[in-house]
Amino acid sequence: MTDKRNPPIALEDRAQDGAKLRSPSAERNRRVIAEQLSTLLPHGASVLEIASGTGEHALTMCRARHDITWQPSDPNPASRASQNAWASDVDGQMLPSLDIDTTQVDWAVRLPQYDVIFCANMIHIAPWEAALGLAVASAELVKTDGMVVLYGPFKEGQDTAQSNLDFDISLKSRDPRWGVRNLSDVKHIFAKAGFNRCDRIVMPKNNQILVFQRS
Template sequence: MTSQPIALEERKIEGLRRFSPSSGRNKADIAAQLKSLLPRDAHVLEIASGTGEHGVEICKLRYDISWQYSDPDAESRLSQADWRQDNPMQLRPPLPLDMTAFEWWGGLPNYSAIFSANMIHIAPIEACEGIAIGAAHLLGDGGKVILYGPFLEGAASAPSNLEFDKSLKSRNPAWGVREQEIVKHIFAKAGFNNATLIAMPKNNHIFVFSRD
């Protein structure tokens, strides 16, 4: 994961702080969903936090949560740390987590939820598997994994997502928009048998996984 590009877009840069066009478009819709999905006083680990804008947005709506940034990319962590200056009480200093690393969860505390946006399609499938396995170690009773992004639905897949999948695979054969059923299977193997799909704008979805 660390050897691959971290974004498929040009990002505006102001000092250390980065601005993602895609986050700018979707962060409000995602935050609105997270506001109701996250429990009271949630301690959330964000995987592949990118610029750091999602954490800022949800903390504007929920003053009770603690948001842990992480990313394998050093420049992204610098951006996250800069955004953190706006809300140091809720936003935690970023961690250098790589979902493909052996036992990446070692030494971390328990969390109420794990969140990741637009990551598993620009990483090898092992990164998705790493989230699932790590979540089994880090989430307590009632803990949730929340993924945002495009997903394929077999023959019912949106044409735009099929084209996106083809484009990703042309860049890196290990990338690709993941089939919903494959993602469900990965999390079920890790004990997360409950899966809820929430439709989002522009053929994206939020996938919520929890244990029985």
């Protein structure tokens, strides 16, 4: 079991250059994610990223879209230091990282509203309460015409890819509270938070981008 107060940083070895961390998985998927996300974000969007990890998705997006402002966050101090180090490469577009753990009560109080909340590869590597906390707070944090964008693997009953079933078993062996989430459960908690519309983009390696909006 993992310590609730100290969630693990990642399931991979990250290279380090000063405070800057490099994630092998982010290196593999950051361009394809940025390509899709670039088409979704409205001009001048303010984005809150939950679980920014090394900060490489934030960096890639700020380089792709000079009109946006990106608020990274993570409960892990080394990850926040990495995000702040990468931020110096994009001249004010990436704000100082926030210490956000979505399992904490009231994590969203005192935050402004955002056009978009983006969260990649978190809800399966955290207790289900992390997904719930994200959905519930999104109701307040996301502007009326805004969106929540999730990236990761999902289970879809009989249609679930074998690699995602294997990943689910491996995650649960590390921490029984983790696991690849059922798409229907994720849709349900966001619908309860007012995000009734869910558009999906199929991504490489059996991942998906989910775009939640109010209908």
